[in-house]
Amino acid sequence: MFDRESPVPMYYQIERYIEHLIENRNLKAGDQIPSEREFTDQFHVSRMTVRQAIMNLVNSGLLVRIKGKGTFVSNYNKIEKALIGLNGFSEDMISRGMKPGSRMLSFRRILPSTKIAERLGLSKSEEVFEIKRTRLADDEPMAIETSYLPVHVFPKLTEKKASPSLYHYIEQECGLLIDHADQSLEAALVTDEEAKILDIQNGSPVLLIERCSFLKNGQPIEQTKSLFRADRYKFMITLPRG
Amino acid sequence: MFDRESPVPMYYQIERYIEHLIENRNLKAGDQIPSEREFTDQFHVSRMTVRQAIMNLVNSGLLVRIKGKGTFVSNYNKIEKALIGLNGFSEDMISRGMKPGSRMLSFRRILPSTKIAERLGLSKSEEVFEIKRTRLADDEPMAIETSYLPVHVFPKLTEKKASPSLYHYIEQECGLLIDHADQSLEAALVTDEEAKILDIQNGSPVLLIERCSFLKNGQPIEQTKSLFRADRYKFMITLPRG
DNA sequence: TACATCTAGTTGTCTAGACATCTATACGCT
DNA sequence: AGCGTATAGATGTCTAGACAACTAGATGTA
Numbered sequence: 001m002f003d004r005e006s007p008v009p010m011y012y013q014i015e016r017y018i019e020h021l022i023e024n025r026n027l028k029a030g031d032q033i034p035s036e037r038e039f040t041d042q043f044h045v046s047r048m049t050v051r052q053a054i055m056n057l058v059n060s061g062l063l064v065r066i067k068g069k070g071t072f073v074s075n076y077n078k079i080e081k082a083l084i085g086l087n088g089f090s091e092d093m094i095s096r097g098m099k100p101g102s103r104m105l106s107f108r109r110i111l112p113s114t115k116i117a118e119r120l121g122l123s124k125s126e127e128v129f130e131i132k133r134t135r136l137a138d139d140e141p142m143a144i145e146t147s148y149l150p151v152h153v154f155p156k157l158t159e160k161k162a163s164p165s166l167y168h169y170i171e172q173e174c175g176l177l178i179d180h181a182d183q184s185l186e187a188a189l190v191t192d193e194e195a196k197i198l199d200i201q202n203g204s205p206v207l208l209i210e211r212c213s214f215l216k217n218g219q220p221i222e223q224t225k226s227l228f229r230a231d232r233y234k235f236m237i238t239l240p241r242g
Numbered sequence: 243m244f245d246r247e248s249p250v251p252m253y254y255q256i257e258r259y260i261e262h263l264i265e266n267r268n269l270k271a272g273d274q275i276p277s278e279r280e281f282t283d284q285f286h287v288s289r290m291t292v293r294q295a296i297m298n299l300v301n302s303g304l305l306v307r308i309k310g311k312g313t314f315v316s317n318y319n320k321i322e323k324a325l326i327g328l329n330g331f332s333e334d335m336i337s338r339g340m341k342p343g344s345r346m347l348s349f350r351r352i353l354p355s356t357k358i359a360e361r362l363g364l365s366k367s368e369e370v371f372e373i374k375r376t377r378l379a380d381d382e383p384m385a386i387e388t389s390y391l392p393v394h395v396f397p398k399l400t401e402k403k404a405s406p407s408l409y410h411y412i413e414q415e416c417g418l419l420i421d422h423a424d425q426s427l428e429a430a431l432v433t434d435e436e437a438k439i440l441d442i443q444n445g446s447p448v449l450l451i452e453r454c455s456f457l458k459n460g461q462p463i464e465q466t467k468s469l470f471r472a473d474r475y476k477f478m479i480t481l482p483r484g
Numbered sequence: 485t486a487c488a489t490c491t492a493g494t495t496g497t498c499t500a501g502a503c504a505t506c507t508a509t510a511c512g513c514t
Numbered sequence: 515a516g517c518g519t520a521t522a523g524a525t526g527t528c529t530a531g532a533c534a535a536c537t538a539g540a541t542g543t544a
Contacts, residue, residue, distance in 0.1 A: 009497060035524060046499045048290070051525090059301045067525045068506030181481050187429035187447040187472035205429040205447045230429035237479070240422045251527060277494060288529045293495090309495045310536030 010045050014053035019062065022073055032070045033063065088167030089145060089226070093137050100165075101136030105144075105197075107159040109151060116148050119212050119223045127151040131162050134197055137232065141198045144227040153221050166222070176221060181213040185235060190227070198229050205230040252287050256295035261304065264315055274312045275305065330409030331387060331468070335379045342407075343378030347386075347439075349401040351393060358390050361454050361465045369393040373404050376439055377468075383440045385470040395463050408464070418463060423455040427477060432469070440471050447472040 006013070021027060034042075039050040054071060057063045064074045093100035112120065112128045120128065128148045135143040147166060149157065154174065161169050170176050188208045195202050207228040214220050228235075248255070263269060276284075281292040296313060299305045306316045335342035354362065354370045362370065370390045377385040389408060391399065396416065403411050412418050430450045437444045449470040456462050470477075 011497075037524080046501085048500090049498060052497085065525065066507085068508085068523085070507095070524060183479050183481055185427050185449070185477040185479075186475070187449040187470075189447050203445065205431050207427070207429040207449075228429075233428070235427040237425050237427075238422055239425055253527075279494080288531085290530090291528060294527085307495065308537090310493085310538085312494060312537095 010043065011049050011052040011056070014039065014043060014045075014050060015056055018053065018057060022062070027073050029073050031073050033073065035070060088165055089135050089143065090165040091167065093142070096137075098137040099139070101139060102163055103134040103136065104159065104163065105132040105134060107131055107162065112148060116223055120148065120150055120220050122150055129154065129157055129162075131166070135226075140232075142229060142232055144194060144197055145224060146226075147222060147224045149222050170222065176215060178213045178221070179215055181211050183209060183211045185209050187230075188227075194227060198227070200229055200231070207233060207235065209235070252285065253291050253294040253298070256281065256285060256287075256292060257298055260295065260299060264304070269315050271315050273315050275315065277312060330407055331377050331385065332407040333409065335384070338379075340379040341381070343381060344405055345376040345378065346401060346405065347374035347376060349373055349404070354390060358465055362390065362392055362462045364392055371396065371399055371404075373408070379474070382474075383471065384474055385468050386436060386439055387466060387468045389464060389466040391464050412464065418457060420455045420463070421457055423453050425451060425453045427451050429472075430469075436469060440469070442471055442473070449475060449477065451477070 018033060021033065027033065036047050036050045036054065039045075039053075040047050043050070054063060054065070058065055058071075062074055063071055065071045087095070090100040108130045109127055110130050111124060112122060112126070114124065116128065117124050117126070122128070128150055131145075131147045131149070133145050133147075134141055135145050147162075151157075153176075154170075157169070161173070167178070171178065186208050188206050190198065190200065190202070190204050190206050192202055194206070195204060198204075198206075207230055209224075209226045209228065211222075211224045211226070212220050213222040213224075260275065263275065269275065278289050278292050278296065281287075281295075282289050285292070296305060296307070300307055300313075304316055305313055307313045329337070332342040350372045351369055352372050353366060354364060354368070356366065358364075358370065359366050359368070364370070370392055373387075373389045373391070375387050375389075376383055377387050389404075393399075395418075396412075399411070403415070409420070413420065428450050430448055432440065432442065432444070432446050432448050434444055436448070437446060440446075440448075449472055451466075451468040451470065453464075453466045453468070454462050455464040455466075
């Protein structure tokens with residue numbers, strides 16, 4: 001299970017082991033994990049090495065240490081994730097207790113506009129997928145979402161695969177982990193066409209959200225424009241100070 | 243300068259020293275800081291202790307380490323702060339390159355509504371300050387801001403002190419450090435009265451932002467409702483993924 | 485010139501301890 | 515019962531090294 005000859009450092013192997021412990025051994029928030037000494041005996045490494053593993057997990061927010069008592073699974077992490085977390089529409093709706101849905105408006109392979117090409121770091125001759133969908137919550141229109149993805153990043157994308165949850169496809173099927181996203185929010189009025197799709201009156205307000213998602217290396221991989229019905233949607237977030 | 247007998251741990255003293263180095267020695271983003279060995283010689287502590295100080299600063303985003311090369315002042319930190327940071331209106335406008343301004347609409351000491359009392363964790367008999375202002379950017383109306391602050395937290399608040407920047411007063415004059423804020427954003431239409439104040443047409447869209455600020459211990463100390471002109475204001479943010 | 489090798493300096497990983505500080509419990513005394 | 519003390523066990527701080535891995539520059543050779 002543990003390989004001292006592996007080029008993977010021991011502290012990193014221990015980190016993954018502790019994460020595994022929490023996921024598979026049903027450790028809930030607040031539960032205590034084994035002490036530093038127990039890990040030292042179990043893995044036959046020095047205490048400083050165990051501490052390096054644990055400190056990394058503390059810094060990532062998974063664990064909390066209390067002097068004199070022990071090390072515990074954090075619960076802050078989940079609150080943080082629920083409020084700050086970067087979620088796709090489906091995850092967002094589920095966390096609000098609503099049933100997400102989707103109705104495809106169009107699925108095309110096109111040359112990007114200047115703005116989209118620039119945001120995605122492409123030349124204007126590199127194709128992108130354009131996915132336009134009506135987003136439903138409890139079977140009623142909630143938003144109009146238009147996503148752009150570089151063809152060279154997602155060569156095998158099809159209409160069917162994109163349908164349920166785009167984020168799920170990107171992360172679970174392509175193995176691309178989104179690291180962060182730049183997002184802007186502004187208020188706007190619907191056009192007549194949009195009002196018809198969203199089933200609201202002409203001149204109603206909508207929340208316009210534009211998002212560009214990046215990998216850890218800074219490569220942009222997705223640009224989405226969403227138009228939310230103001231009467232059904234409020235964007236919630238917790239901002240840390242500094 | 244450094245006290246080995248102090249109860250303050252050496253690694254912490256070194257952390258503060260490095261921060262001081264960066265601020266006062268004009269180290270810009272990308273500049274290299276002294277090597278671990280140099281700190282070891284300078285402070286007569288072991289290398290592991292120096293590493294503990296440096297790793298803490300790496301985790302906080304101030305430094306970046308490159309194996310085989312050295313340790314450098316980060317630039318990511320500033321971008322992060324500019325986009326994620328929790329700012330008052332004045333700081334926000336300055337970072338957009340505009341001149342912030344303020345026109346007091348009303349300054350009252352009142353009993354809070356049920357909603358405000360609940361948000362601020364007060365009983366309905368505990369008074370709050372209600373501060374209504376027109377917020378200007380480059381001398382033109384940008385937003386209408388209504389803030390509520392518990393009287394028992396800010397007993398000495400006056401109309402004059404609140405005028406330039408509320409956040410400045412809270413943090414610099416009262417010494418209360420805001421830790422985080424819950425914020426909601428939604429789209430709405432202006433009322434006739436608001437349209438007049440903001441100098442826009444009736445039926446124009448506005449971005450409605452509600453914010454409740456908390457201290458580190460979780461105590462709420464400020465609740466603000468802001469109505470931004472949609473034609474002048476866009477909310478920007480960078481969201482980390484988990 | 486072009487390329488490989490050596491070397492000094494840096495961060496990365498790890499050890500086997502030491503003593504301090506804090507928590508919770510157990511114990512004994514009043 | 516109430517109170518202080520002792521103790522075990524946990525994390526916090528720190529040492530004085532060791533070797534590995536990586537970078538960049540100098541040196542030597544074809």
